[in-house]
Amino acid sequence: MSATSDPTDIAVDLIDREIVVSRIINAPREKVFAAWTDPEQIVKWWGPDGFTTTIEQMDLRPGGVRKLVMHGPDGTDYHNKSVYVEIVEPERLVYEQTGGRQGGGSAQFNLTATFEDREGRTELTMRMTFRSAAARDQVIEEFGALEGAKQTIARLAQLMEGN
Numbered sequence: 001m002s003a004t005s006d007p008t009d010i011a012v013d014l015i016d017r018e019i020v021v022s023r024i025i026n027a028p029r030e031k032v033f034a035a036w037t038d039p040e041q042i043v044k045w046w047g048p049d050g051f052t053t054t055i056e057q058m059d060l061r062p063g064g065v066r067k068l069v070m071h072g073p074d075g076t077d078y079h080n081k082s083v084y085v086e087i088v089e090p091e092r093l094v095y096e097q098t099g100g101r102q103g104g105g106s107a108q109f110n111l112t113a114t115f116e117d118r119e120g121r122t123e124l125t126m127r128m129t130f131r132s133a134a135a136r137d138q139v140i141e142e143f144g145a146l147e148g149a150k151q152t153i154a155r156l157a158q159l160m161e162g163n
Helices: 029-037 039-045 133-143 145-161
Strands: 010-015 018-025 052-058 065-071 077-088 092-101 106-118 121-130
Touching: 010 145, 018 133, 018 145, 029 039, 029 092, 029 106, 029 121, 029 145, 039 052, 039 145, 106 133, 121 133, 121 145, 133 145
Parallel strands: none
Antiparallel strands: 010 018, 018 121, 052 065, 065 077, 077 092, 092 106, 106 121
């Protein structure tokens, strides 16, 4: 699966037990990778439209933990914990993700983000792998994961492209 050449297009595929989101971003991959690994940048774009993010902890190394809280526009907090599995700068980030709504449902998946150079632009692919297709479908239904992922990547692109 490959993103289209139109930088405003976000491709979303559901494959077996995965959600795959891809987009071309008009910025070098080193810059896009840094936006995923710098807490000061993450808080500017992480989460769907209307959300803000607070980083509580970030230890960027294999085995290191990132804890953040996404604050929904309705006041609901979504606590997330990531454990980094692999970091290959500026090509790939892999982590195990858990989180959910306080007092509500939760999500658990592995996320692989790849950053491919496309002549000075970056093809970002975010692959979320769940334990089962049913677990993936629950996250789509309960948390709006498809639209949320698209909006999050669009916010990242906007930050990277200076719009």
